[in-house]
Amino acid sequence: xxxxxxxxxxxxxxxxxxxxxxxxxxxxxxxxxxxxxxxxxxxxxxxxxxxxxxxxxxxxxxxxxxxxxxxxxxxxxxxxxxxxxxxxxxxxxxxxxxxxxxxxxxxxxx
Amino acid sequence: xxxxxxxxxxxxxxxxxxxxxxxxxxxxxxxxxxxxxxxxxxxxxxxxxxxxxxxxxxxxxxxxxxxxxxxxxxxxxxxxxxxxxxxxxxxxxxxxxxxxxxxxxxxxxxxxxxx
Numbered sequence: 001x002x003x004x005x006x007x008x009x010x011x012x013x014x015x016x017x018x019x020x021x022x023x024x025x026x027x028x029x030x031x032x033x034x035x036x037x038x039x040x041x042x043x044x045x046x047x048x049x050x051x052x053x054x055x056x057x058x059x060x061x062x063x064x065x066x067x068x069x070x071x072x073x074x075x076x077x078x079x080x081x082x083x084x085x086x087x088x089x090x091x092x093x094x095x096x097x098x099x100x101x102x103x104x105x106x107x108x109x110x
Numbered sequence: 111x112x113x114x115x116x117x118x119x120x121x122x123x124x125x126x127x128x129x130x131x132x133x134x135x136x137x138x139x140x141x142x143x144x145x146x147x148x149x150x151x152x153x154x155x156x157x158x159x160x161x162x163x164x165x166x167x168x169x170x171x172x173x174x175x176x177x178x179x180x181x182x183x184x185x186x187x188x189x190x191x192x193x194x195x196x197x198x199x200x201x202x203x204x205x206x207x208x209x210x211x212x213x214x215x216x217x218x219x220x221x222x223x224x225x
Contacts, residue, residue, distance in 0.1 A: 042114075042201065042216035043153065087152045096166050098143065098214070100152035 004088050004101030011107045012078055020073045020104045022088035030091050032064050032071045035100075038084045046073070046086075075106075083108045112136070114217035116202050122223045123192055131187040131220045135204030142185050143214060144177055145201040153201055159185060192224045 004024045012018040022032065031050040035043040049055050049064035049071060061074040075082055088101040115134040123129050135142050140161055145153035155169040159179045167177070174192075179185040189196055199221050203214040 042218050043203075043214075044216070045213040048213070089152075096141075096158050096160070097155050097168065098158075099155060100145075103150070103152045 004090065004099065006086075006088060006101045006104045008102065009105045009107070011109060012075075014078055014080060014108055014110050016078050017074065017076050018078060018106065020075070020086050020106065022071045022073075022101055024069050024071075024088070024090060024101075026090060026092055026099075028092050029066065029069075032062070033089045033091075033098075034060075034062050034073045035087045035089060036084050037087065037103075043087065078108050080108050080110070082106060114202055114204055114215050116200075116217040116220050118220060119218065120221045120223075122225065124225050125192060125194060127192050127224075129189050129192055129222065131189075131200050131222070133185045133187070133202030133204075133217060135183065135185070135202070136215055137183075139204035139206055139215070140182070141205045141207065141212070142179060143203040143205075144185070144187050145203065147199045147201055147219070156187070189222075192222075194224045197222055197224045 004022055006022050033048045034046040036046050037043040047055055047062040049062050052064055052066055054061055054063045059076045064071040085103045085105045087103045089098055091098050117132045142159040144156040147153045157177050158166040162179055162182045174190045177187045199219040201216055201219045203216045205212040205214045
C-alpha cells in the first residue's frame, strides 16, 4: 500500500534547529513535497525533492534519500510563527494523485 | 492576484440532506484537486481534474460523492444523503501543471458539519 509516516508532535526552542522526518512506502515514487499548515489555515507549499539530496530555501531545507525511503524537513533559526503542522506528500497514480502524510505538529517555545 | 476561493466557508446540514461545495481556482490553472481533512489528520485526496475531465476520482469514498468542473474552471463537489461521518473540512487546490509534484495552491476550505 501507500503511506507516509511522521512523528505526531515536535517541540523546539525559538532560535534552534529542528528536523521533521518522513518515511514512506509506495509502489511508484516521483518525489517528496512538504507543506505547512497553521491552525485554521490552508496548507502552503514549502518544497519539492525529485532527486536525492538537500534542497535549501531560506531557513527551510528538505532532504530526500530514495534508497532509504526517507526524507526530512529542516527548519533553522526557529521563529514563533513556525509553530504549525508540517506534512510530507508524494504524487502517485501516474503523477496526479497526491497522498499526504499524517502530519507533524511543531510547537516553538520561547 | 486572487487565490483559490471556496464557498461557503461553513456549512451546517442535517443527516440525509444534499450539499454542494464550490471551488474557484486561480485563473489559468488547469489542474484542480479536492481533499477532505479531518481534525489532526493530513488532507485526504478525493478527486483530481485536468481541464473539464476527472482524471482520477479514486479517492471518492462512495457514490454519494460526485464532483464536476463543466467549463474547466469552477468546480462543485456534491454530497448526497449526507452522514455524520462526512463532517470535515473540504479543501480545494489548483496548480499550473499536470503533475502531482507541481506546487498546489489551497483554498481556505469549507467546514462541513452534519448533525
